Amino acid sequence: MSWMLTADAVPQLARGAAVLGTGGGGDPYIGALLAQQALAAHGPVTVVALDEVPDDGLVLTVAMMGAPTVMIEKLPSLDEVIAPVKALGTYLGRPVTHVACAEVGGVNSTIPVAAAAALGLPLVDADGMGRAFPELQMVLPTLYGVTASPLAFADEKGNIGVLQTVDNNWTERIARVACVEMGCSIMIAGFPMSGSQAREALVPGSLRHSLSIGAGIADARDTKSDPVSRTVDLLGGREFFAGKVVDVERGTTAGFARGRARIENALSTLTLSFQNEHLIAEANGQVLVTTPDLIIVLDHDSGEPITTEALRYGQRVRVIAAPSDPRWHSAEALAIVGPGYFGYDIPSHRFDGTAEIVAADGSIQICAAEVVA
């Protein structure tokens, strides 16, 4: 069941992960560079399925925390990537056995590859969200009572911290202010889990899934078919808008890239609101898709995923909705990742995949989801 991840597969992994990252999780080009460097220096990484992790294993999630707008200009070194894992292993007083992804994203799926390569540890084919979310407590392990702390963080200057907090919100709050002070981009390692906890709490197969999406986009282009349709099929999603980016408001505040993008076609304007990740899609005064379901922006022709920090005026794009891991739709989960948490006075929607979304003339017919709350 285990397989080797080599440098040549990394661009597909990063691209596919950026699709699932719903605009966040980091730039796939930068993410690929990081992992490829590490694999070149340390050799391929063994990827194991969740059911191969021993019950008494010690699994840590490894990630970049901060504003992707900043990370583009402040590439982490391999030393920075492994520093929090080492610090946490020392703090826990026992050896880390496996590295896992906290979320899926262009960088946050490849940082763990780099860490696993540099540390000589196996990487688990799984992640904590099945997508990307902006805050660290927004992982399925939180719903299973796994504590984020002890959590270690490190910056490129060599500063390191270890937090032991009373709940995962406090880990986020303290790590976030440290992150902002340290330059808005730090590496973190946390959520120490046994193998059995990881099996229960993580989303299985994220790396394979990302690879298949990334490879599918490349293959569709090579075979002159439509890469966006290929992605839609792999996600079980729906394309619900196509148009030109006409406006992007973006600010890096409190350690996040927050803003709104407007995408226009002849008949309608779609508005996407984001905090690192796309959270809400609206058009003509109607909510179409909301967090936790996936809102994905792809280049109109090439099908390349476009992260929120890379959105620019004039881009021709297509927008996809796809269902999240079903566990994100429980009431308990919506309390930590639903529209209300992010300050939107919008009921939680649930993408059902069946609705007609865009008529042939480009007009919005009905929303891409049923209202569930």
Place this chain on the structure above:
Amino acid sequence: MSWMLTADAVPQLARGAAVLGTGGGGDPYIGALLAQQALAAHGPVTVVALDEVPDDGLVLTVAMMGAPTVMIEKLPSLDEVIAPVKALGTYLGRPVTHVACAEVGGVNSTIPVAAAAALGLPLVDADGMGRAFPELQMVLPTLYGVTASPLAFADEKGNIGVLQTVDNNWTERIARVACVEMGCSIMIAGFPMSGSQAREALVPGSLRHSLSIGAGIADARDTKSDPVSRTVDLLGGREFFAGKVVDVERGTTAGFARGRARIENALSTLTLSFQNEHLIAEANGQVLVTTPDLIIVLDHDSGEPITTEALRYGQRVRVIAAPSDPRWHSAEALAIVGPGYFGYDIPSHRFDGTAEIVAADGSIQICAAEVVA
């Protein structure tokens, strides 16, 4: 050389320490309560002189970090006081042998008493400043190359962090933002030192000195002599202004209590600028005393020290200048605690104790210091 500190001596210690705290370091009433509680529960604390600490001892400084304006409303528990010491001992992997004060102040001289009592450890008769300063890197150990980190912090909710930073400014920066996020008042333990490092870097005899000042004020009152004059004598200082507080501007910003107070008499107005501690005294457009020398506000008749957060309209006060530890006047030291560091475009002054300061008619004659930079 060692002696026992008992609960009955604590009010004198806290009062004297609040005098040396130059307006900061915490409220002596609260500080005394904390230490008395701990001594009642755990028995007296052994105080040892610096030269009694073994060369291979492990000395930590223990302190409250934050805005004194907040601490008044958020008393730390004994659990909170000892949590960072325990966390740091675990992190360092060897037993802490002695507790010391980072600074002198109404709370920051008594918190270490409480910690020593609860942990059953000896307390060193010394501190890191010979006064109080608002930021954690502002201790003489910084000048001797002692690192603030590993430094542990804890709040009343049970959150704990350990920092390992590249320099003491980074310890301050990260701990400060964590402090603000955690409610503007946390307990810290750091600056791990061997006995020989402590002997070189700390100010000896701070507890004895504080006790003698505190007891002197009480004794002067009991014997109907002037407590302010008694304090001036013990400090080798000078009373340079007397008047009524007519205005206090105070804000709790970025984790500090910052502001200015105006004190008026028939002929002049004295302005004191503070950041937790008094930093600059000016009158009639002339700078009289600057950090690092001590600016101390005492109640006009009782001689009780008044902290910056306790300054109120209408208080009748007398203001004293006193020399700091001479090591604070080196160029290297002034770079971290001089007026320029705090944003004042004022040359560094040095209190020389000889100048005529206030004429009999209350007018300011000359400044209480020579300009040294």
